[in-house]
Every structure is written in structure tokens, then in C-alpha cells.
Amino acid sequence: MGDLGEAFIQAPEHRPNTHLINSGDLISPDEIPTIDLSFLGHPDHDKTAIAKEIAEACQRWGFFQVVNHGLPSDLRRRVDETMAEFFNLTTEEKRKVKRDEVNPMGYHDEEHTKNIRDWKEIFDYFLQDSTIAPATTEPEDTDLRKLTNQWPQNPSQFREICQEYAREVEKLAFKLLELISISLGLPGDRLAGFFNDQTSFVRFNHYPPCPNPELALGVGRHKDAGAITVLAQDSVGGLQVSRRSDGQWFPVTPNPDALIINIGNCIQVWTNDKYWSAEHRVVVNSSKERFSIPFFFFPSHEVNIEPLEELISEDNPPCYKMYNWGKFFVSRNRSDYKKLEVENIQIDHFKA
Numbered sequence: 001m002g003d004l005g006e007a008f009i010q011a012p013e014h015r016p017n018t019h020l021i022n023s024g025d026l027i028s029p030d031e032i033p034t035i036d037l038s039f040l041g042h043p044d045h046d047k048t049a050i051a052k053e054i055a056e057a058c059q060r061w062g063f064f065q066v067v068n069h070g071l072p073s074d075l076r077r078r079v080d081e082t083m084a085e086f087f088n089l090t091t092e093e094k095r096k097v098k099r100d101e102v103n104p105m106g107y108h109d110e111e112h113t114k115n116i117r118d119w120k121e122i123f124d125y126f127l128q129d130s131t132i133a134p135a136t137t138e139p140e141d142t143d144l145r146k147l148t149n150q151w152p153q154n155p156s157q158f159r160e161i162c163q164e165y166a167r168e169v170e171k172l173a174f175k176l177l178e179l180i181s182i183s184l185g186l187p188g189d190r191l192a193g194f195f196n197d198q199t200s201f202v203r204f205n206h207y208p209p210c211p212n213p214e215l216a217l218g219v220g221r222h223k224d225a226g227a228i229t230v231l232a233q234d235s236v237g238g239l240q241v242s243r244r245s246d247g248q249w250f251p252v253t254p255n256p257d258a259l260i261i262n263i264g265n266c267i268q269v270w271t272n273d274k275y276w277s278a279e280h281r282v283v284v285n286s287s288k289e290r291f292s293i294p295f296f297f298f299p300s301h302e303v304n305i306e307p308l309e310e311l312i313s314e315d316n317p318p319c320y321k322m323y324n325w326g327k328f329f330v331s332r333n334r335s336d337y338k339k340l341e342v343e344n345i346q347i348d349h350f351k352a
């Protein structure tokens, strides 16, 4: 990606070394929990113990790792290989499937988080090859648009492997959604209906070595917008999570057998702030490239997000006003595409 231009430079308070981590004398060691899902292979197993662990993790961190999650390790290896092969193509080749302002899928090397450019290149594809979303961000405009994936010609197995991965990770996402519903004391299928025509997508992140890792971030601090993110990371490390209780940054230790799960804005709103959508960011380094693969489990465009009526009461009135998922999704995509003069949309804008 060459030199570190002005656009990448984080404000001093957001630079990676401003809140020291791994310096035992400053903060106590703490870590996001790891939850064993091996019971998923045994359908008669009582889910309450796991649901309790999930409830704790979602309240305290909004982040956890899962092991024995059922995603085939062979598939994971094939995805890793094909992703690395794709990013290894020439820039000219990759730009043949470059995203544009309207269609967010494809290759992009100028993504911005909160209007600062990220030190990364990405490839995005929808779970559903054609996905319906609002045509514009205008609240009154009810026109819809069909968004389609852009597939590169090389690597030759790319599309097939990507689609296989998306289908497998979707299965896990639905299982997690069920466990999260149960953990809230709700029926297991309470949230599934929001995902009938989902806008979910998979992202391949490539973070090249960075000449000035102390000034830039691979991804600037942000919360994921959707319901759940299922993230595969390699062994390099760099992901950091802000602890709910005090905002301190903690690294997520790479575990090649684990997947990282985090709660997005939708679940924070549905649970009326009981479950937490944590801020996280990615630090880069000057010697090693890093790859990661988030799956963003996103509802259908027509879903209106608001606190679930079962979870609010006179003592716990709704903390958020309703917002339409499709409009939020389209607005966020436009602002991530390039630097804008205005702040991008956040759930805090819908605080009641």
C-alpha cells in the first residue's frame, strides 16, 4: 500500500499505543471468554449451561471465542489459501472487481472507518448472490435495488470455495442466534425470522505490513452494525477489544481452532442495552501481513430494529427509537466507501 499518507493518520487519542496493553503494572490481565460448543453435535444436550455462559460473555464483553464450533477445518484452510491467492494478484487484476458507491460488494482498498482510511484491502461478497436493499438513503424513498456479487476470474475455485464457506458459517450463525435467544429467556426461534431475506456478507481482510504502525490502524475503532459477527483470524494477532466496564483495550489472543463471535448493534438494541456491542479495532505491524474473515450476520432490509417488547417494561423503558435496517445499511456503506465531511451513522443517533 506504499507510504502512509495523511488520510491514514489517526488522531493522537486513537493511536494504538495510547492505552498501553500487555504492561502488567498498568492494568490487570483479563481476556474474552472461550466457550466450548462441542455439545452442538449432540442434539439432546441441555442448552441452559451454555446459554448462561453466553449471557455472561454478551453482558460483560460482547465478545467471546468458540471452539468445537463445527466449521470444517479443511474448508477453513481452503478459504485461507484462495483468499491469499486473490490478494496476491496485481492491483490492476483486483480492481476489475472493484466495488463502487452503489454496489458495496467486491474489492476495495480505500475503506474508511469514521472518516479515517484503514490500512487494509478487502473483498466482500453477499451470502445471497443477489441481495435486496433500499435504492437510496432517503427515508421517504421506498424504491429497492438488487445488489449482486462480483466474482473474479482468478483464482479459478474462488467463487465455489467462498460460497461453501458462507453456507457453513451461516449455519453456525443461526445456532448462535438460537443460543442467544435462549440466553435471554426467549424461545430459541425468536430472532430467526428477521433473517429471511438477509443482507449478510463475508469480508476478506488483508492487512499488509505498515511502515508506521504507531500512527495508523488496520481498522479504526468501531462497533459492528449487524446482529452477530463470526470472525476467523490467522495467527498474527492485532485485534483489540474495548472492555465494557472501563473502555480499556485488550488483545484477542489468536487461537487457530477458534472463531471469534461478537455482538453487533442490532442485538444491543433488541436487548435494550443488556447485551453489549463492543468497540474493537485492529492494530498493524511493520513486519507481518495479517488476514481475517468476518461474516456479518445482517437482517433483511425491511426489518425495523427496536428493543424487543418482551425485554422492556415500565422499569426498563426502551433506550432506542426504531430504525430501519435497510436504510442504516445503505447509509453506512456509502460512508465507508470514501471520506465524507459528515460523521457516519451510529446507533447512538437512535437513543431514546
Ligand SMILES: O=C(O)CCC(=O)C(=O)O
Pocket: 203, 205, 219, 224, 231, 233, 238, 239, 280, 281, 282, 291, 292, 293, 294
Ligand atoms: O480483522 C479483524 O480481526 C477484525 C476486523 C473487523 O473488526 C471488521 O472487519 O469489522
Ligand SMILES: [Fe+2]
Pocket: 222, 223, 224, 280
Ligand atoms: Fe468489526
